Amino acid sequence: MSVCSISTRIVIVLFDGLRPDLISPSVTPNLDRLQRRGAVLARQRTVYPSDTRTALTSLVTGTTPDRHGIVGNQYLDRLSAIPIFVDTSDDRLIECLDKACGGRFLGAPSLGEILVENGRTFSVLASNSAGATRLLNHKAETLGLVRLSGHFPQVATPAAMLERVVGLLGPTPAPAPQGMPDLAAQSFLTSAFLDVIWPEVRPDVAILSFGEPDTSSHYSGIGAPKTLEAIGFVDGQFGRVLDWWEAEGISQDVHLILASDHGHVTVHAQADPFETLQAAGLHCGPAPGPGIDAIVIPGQVGAIYLAEPSDVAIRHAAGTIMERPWCGPVFTAGRGEVEGVAPGSFARQLAFADHARSADILFSYRADDAVDPFGLVGRSWSPNWPVGFGVHGGLHAKEMSSVGILAGPRIKSGLVSQVPSSICDFAPTVLRLIGIAPPSTMTGRVLCEVLSEDAENEPRVIETVHETRDGGYSQYLRRIQIGAAVYLDSADALSCRVRT
Template sequence: MDEQTKYMIVISFDCLASLDFERIKTLPNFQRVFQKGSYAKNVKTIYPSVTYPCHATIVTGNYPNRHGVVNNTLLQPGAASPDWNWYRSAIKGTTLYDEANKSHLTTAALLWPVTGKAKGIQYNLPEIFPNRPWQNQILVSLMSGTPSYQWELNKRFGHIRKGLNQPELDDFVLESTVHTILTKAPNLLLVHFTDLDTMRHHYGVNSEEATNALHRHDDRLGRILDALEESGRYEDTTIVILGDHSALDVNKAIHLNRIFLEKGLITVDAKGNIKDWQAYCNGCDGSAYIYLNSNNEKETKSAVKEILDELIVDPSNGVEQIMTGEEAGRRGADSACAFMVEARKGYYFLEHIQSEYLKEITQDDVWKNNKYMLACHGFSPEKLDYTTFFLMSGKGVQPNEIVPFMHLVDIGPTLASLLGLNLGQTDGQVIEQFIKANPVLVGK
């Protein structure tokens, strides 16, 4: 019997976590996958556990310091809205979709992070947004993906969207996914839904709004499964459902750059804009990098270390741990930073320089400024109850296998193995327990 996977759909429900397991296993469409599915209830994410590094890890099998996407955003001190790692060029080495393309498999991606201008994706609607006053959403998307494909999707389903608002954005992605399954028949389809993540940011981890998003995701999953059945390719398809990170409730924002400003490590002009900096806190929500830009690096590093040592003494300052760049690198983060700091539970980092060091976050703050949140991620994967989730079913998958624990870096090699592809030497390994017949073993 040929167990080679012919078609694979990878559905990323952003912020789907182990804590959601008891709920989703009761939902009707998740149950359709669980019936013959195999899963890992606890998947250890990466550091920093933010969306873009996580999704780059999923398709490479490597940690951020190896694939190169070390944060959601670029280091752009003082920018009101820093650019994100939107483009495929940010990833070092190969990816699952590159290898699929090399093997003459048709690939498609819908709002999958870090896929802008990816040559290995035939049908590409990348996740990107206009970040300059003269830009608009349709134009930046068209320039970064597959124009004819995007034009077709926008013509058919563009009326569903309300900018980047949820749940309308995911509803647009859903209709685009169903259409792609029925008309393009891609061998590899990557889909990214963010409704749950958005609701947790805005309302909290266990909010009613987050629960409602899980139910909407179940409905979306049902539509996708129905489309696969309608296409006649259901039995030949491997269905993968995953999360990228968990989330923790927060109510205080740490503005470390405010202290750097007061200590003279950041200077501003008359309008309050940064004109020079010697040290800068580059936020990753629950953690942050601190980079240096100084001719007197040793002196600046010592000054920063003194500030951090003073803060960590008092738990109410919100700093839980201080790491050197070398220590951060050993955890898979960016070793080029001078320091990496971890927030205590209930706190997270922002880059603002004009705000006080600590700010209490209210629901009203969240409505007024999208920088403020009531839950976030980016924390160390060592935090308690902070694992994510992985489920797969269908072609090539050994049914009803339960793996107690795996790493996010294991996903890429496992999916590549099912497709008969080779990601080369990776940080992760194939979870062979999931695979009925293993065409090609990749990874370590």
């Protein structure tokens, strides 16, 4: 292993919700340019649930949700004296919860903590939700690090840096009207990075996170003209970063990582989880309350918390949803390495979802490989998004598939790697590049196959397919192992029970 110069720096650029198959010379000429001169991770995957705030936390901790504890964009915290509904888009709630648990809201150290401990710096600029921006650098205030939001000034720290940026660029942009591409914040943050953060702070590691095309995919559709417009616009903003990198960054030993947190599939039918459970005699609600038997977390990721989570109750509720045509893969507490306590379900640990915050029953909405109206593969049921709109959170291959491109002086050029990889691998790879040993909390691996300093031998890949079934319901889950690292590839349910 070569000795790394302390001058090595990393810039991670994120496109929220970008599917790899939407990168093309016509729509994204700058991403295409980077692909041709860098190393492409052709089998890159995210984590389950394939939600933004879960995935971004895995990015900065280098580990899976069962370790870092952000088990979904929303979850029920039953460890509190009074169970509370947690929406991780709420940055102030995250701050309060972290203080309440003595700074241990995340179950693993993140990049900001690790870098400061090793005398390095870390800056985050993000136009995602306020909560997602905080999760990327959740201890920025106490560590003296930079965190800027493209929409929410209250998340920014330190105050002097926000004043410096606003004085140069004008006020932080307001969120775009619902249904419109969110463009202003992407331009604002790109300018903030190029004109202020890089020249004045020169962080050892920086994250520039664009909130598009996720917003447009949700409200217009993943291949709709407005979404393609947003993708093209953000590609143009990335082009400004790429031009700077090619002119100055490479010579300063700056490495680029381009990534997305998840993909999307298109809604083709509506699901009715609340009605299904109500019909089975379970009184449902979005939060704990008198007479509530099942708390069903609203959203694309299915999560059911039972007021009395006995094995009998879990089997009843899980069996009920398995009868519905919209029910995809189902997970419950394990009664073995593969099977859950509910017949036909998988054990939660198989999907790295076994945490004290996890729901008693986790499920994805059924997805298929049919082509949507935009000519893209991947459709799903949804409980609350209209037909034709983009969604994510589940285990379809197109939801789990994400972008991964690396480039720089120590990255192989023109490589398309077929070695499976994960969003958890970026943090240990970043630390390797700047000369810090990854901590034992990281379950991701160093992406040795793309580093020019490493041997040409490709790692051994072990692919495993697990199956469970009960009556007419069956499901399959594909996992991949490389050394000690294990990834989820995808999962699906192939049939449902027939009601009698």
